[in-house]
Amino acid sequence: MSSPSILSPPSTNSMAMTSFFLHSPKTHMGISLREAKTSFSSTFLSLSVNRKQGRKSLQVRSVAAPSEAITEFDDMVSGTKRKYYMLGGKGGVGKTSCAASLAVKFANNGHPTLVVSTDPAHSLSDSFAQDLAGGTLVAVEGPNSPLYALEINPEKAREEFRSANQKNGGSGIKDFMDGMGLGMLVEQLGELKLGELLDTPPPGLDEAIAISKARKDYSVIQFLEQEQYNTFTRIVFDTAPTGHTLRLLSLPDFLDASIGKILKLKEKIASATSAIKSVFGQEQTQDNAADKLKRLRERMIKVRELFRDTDSTEFVIVTIPTVMAVSESSRLRASLKKENVPVKKLVVNQVLPPSSSDCKFCAMKRKDQTRALDMIRSDPELSGLTMIQAPLVDVEIRGVPALQFLGDIVWR
Numbered sequence: 001m002s003s004p005s006i007l008s009p010p011s012t013n014s015m016a017m018t019s020f021f022l023h024s025p026k027t028h029m030g031i032s033l034r035e036a037k038t039s040f041s042s043t044f045l046s047l048s049v050n051r052k053q054g055r056k057s058l059q060v061r062s063v064a065a066p067s068e069a070i071t072e073f074d075d076m077v078s079g080t081k082r083k084y085y086m087l088g089g090k091g092g093v094g095k096t097s098c099a100a101s102l103a104v105k106f107a108n109n110g111h112p113t114l115v116v117s118t119d120p121a122h123s124l125s126d127s128f129a130q131d132l133a134g135g136t137l138v139a140v141e142g143p144n145s146p147l148y149a150l151e152i153n154p155e156k157a158r159e160e161f162r163s164a165n166q167k168n169g170g171s172g173i174k175d176f177m178d179g180m181g182l183g184m185l186v187e188q189l190g191e192l193k194l195g196e197l198l199d200t201p202p203p204g205l206d207e208a209i210a211i212s213k214a215r216k217d218y219s220v221i222q223f224l225e226q227e228q229y230n231t232f233t234r235i236v237f238d239t240a241p242t243g244h245t246l247r248l249l250s251l252p253d254f255l256d257a258s259i260g261k262i263l264k265l266k267e268k269i270a271s272a273t274s275a276i277k278s279v280f281g282q283e284q285t286q287d288n289a290a291d292k293l294k295r296l297r298e299r300m301i302k303v304r305e306l307f308r309d310t311d312s313t314e315f316v317i318v319t320i321p322t323v324m325a326v327s328e329s330s331r332l333r334a335s336l337k338k339e340n341v342p343v344k345k346l347v348v349n350q351v352l353p354p355s356s357s358d359c360k361f362c363a364m365k366r367k368d369q370t371r372a373l374d375m376i377r378s379d380p381e382l383s384g385l386t387m388i389q390a391p392l393v394d395v396e397i398r399g400v401p402a403l404q405f406l407g408d409i410v411w412r
């Protein structure tokens with residue numbers, strides 16, 4: 001089965017018109033652009049086929065159906081206050097495609113947007129068909145408003161962390177933690193044998209590194225605090241598969257608790273040293289370490305609040321219609337609930353579109369998917385979420401035009 005390739009740049013007018021040149025028109029299993037017209041009812045896709053240089057030019061115009069005057073996407077796109085969208089779910093279900101298509105759609109709707117991948121197995125570069133590696137902000141070409149992407153590499157950062165940790169005297173750790181924007185923590189905890197503490201990294205540290213990134217300019221805290229990021233009104237996270245994401249989300253709590261304990265210890269040590277020093281008549285050297293730690297703790301609380309703030313943050317679960325993926329999504333939703341992370345939507349990706357001429361394989365597959373969709377409807381964790389069904393399409397979703405096409409189907 002040969003995949004059609006997308007060769008043309010997108011049309012960028014406000015009617016969400018997408019123009020594709022397709023080599024082959026459709027396959028049996030996935031939705032062809034023509035089938036999209038009848039399958040996913042709240043968007044009407046009016047298609048016209050032109051002959052141009054021997055290829056078919058297909059124009060897709062999407063118009064909101066009257067019954068959906070206020071759509072889910074209207075809600076997501078409205079307002080210039082910054083919003084964070086975190087997309088997560090089981091490996092391979094389409095998190096990156098959905099996150100990238102959402103970012104493109106935000107940018108095409110006037111939002112300067114940043115899309116960040118915290119998945120160790122990055123596929124943002126593949127998804128945008130552009131090299132985004134290197135751990136710095138890279139401009140994505142194509143959308144109407146600025147769209148930047150950032151791939152954070154936790155594996156590499158962890159290696160840096162370990163080798164830094166093995167250096168003598170703790171300066172390596174200090175340099176590395178400085179790079180992560182946590183240098184202050186090292187300075188203040190120098191006498192508490194931080195090296196030993198860091199030698200046995202607590203759960204969630206990988207994610208701390210991933211999220212704070214080797215360059216402090218790109219840590220989540222920086223996104224919150226630095227003026228230069230004020231321009232981004234939408235930040236979309238393509239998160240790592242479920243387990244990593246949960247650890248990441250519980251991290252602010254973990255750090256909060258750890259810093260709380262360290263603070264108490266620090267205060268005890270400070271009062272003990274000051275008692276000794278006063279006996280020997282030395283000047284009291286109680287530094288403001290405790291204050292600094294308190295400030296760090298407050299910043300961590302800010303991050304935690306961000307994850308839990310229903311006004312600014314939403315975690316979108318992405319799944320596919322299989323029993324295994326649905327079961328995992330249900331567990332993810334339960335864990336997110338426990339963490340008080342707001343979840344409203346469930347994207348069910350790769351749903352077979354209706355067809356009057358199913359082959360045996362397609363009919364079986366459809367039956368399977370119907371069972372999984374029913375499972376979602378009766379699942380106590382998932383049934384309350386808004387279900388967004390995204391069709392299995394017959395083109396590989398790569399590059400801005402394809403992402404724009406997917407975005408116009410999924411995010412309505």
Ligand SMILES: Nc1ncnc2c1ncn2[C@@H]1O[C@H](COP(=O)(O)OP(=O)(O)OP(=O)(O)O)[C@@H](O)[C@H]1O
Pocket residue numbers: 030090091092093094095096097098119121122123241349350351390391392393394395396397398
């Ligand atoms: N609706 C769809 N129709 C057809 N193909 C799709 C669809 N959604 C995603 N894909 C394809 O599925 C593959 C996996 O998608 P993607 O990389 O977005 O998943 P992921 O969940 O981010 O994966 P990972 O967990 O490995 O990062 C890609 O080749 C992508 O093009």
